[in-house]
Amino acid sequence: VFAIVVGCAAYLCPSTLVCVDNPSTCPCPTPEEIKCVIPDEQMKGAGTVVCVSGEQGCRILEKFAKL
Structure with missing residues (x-):
């Protein structure tokens, strides 16, 4: 509904x-x-x-993905 109000015909990012x-x-x-x-x-x-934020960046997620 909000996407129609702001004029977005595709996908409206919820956090931004x-x-x-x-x-x-x-x-x-x-x-x-x-x-x-x-x-x-x-x-x-x-x-x-x-x-993500921090010095490890995406590497921390890669570690969890391997579990």
């Missing part, structure tokens, strides 16, 4: 209210964060986007 083509292109809420994509092993080209 930026209109993008698909959820994986949403920017992170703050400039300090790094966008990491966790690939979906069942759907080629799909994945989950997680914004």
Whole structure:
């Protein structure tokens, strides 16, 4: 409903209210964060986007993905 009000015909990112083509292109809420994509092993080209901060960046998520 809110996407119609702001004029977004595609996908409205919930945390930033930026209109993008698909959820994986949403920017992170703050400039300090790094966008990491966790690939979906069942759907080629799909994945989950997680914004992280800190020195380890996406490496911390890669460690959890291997568990």
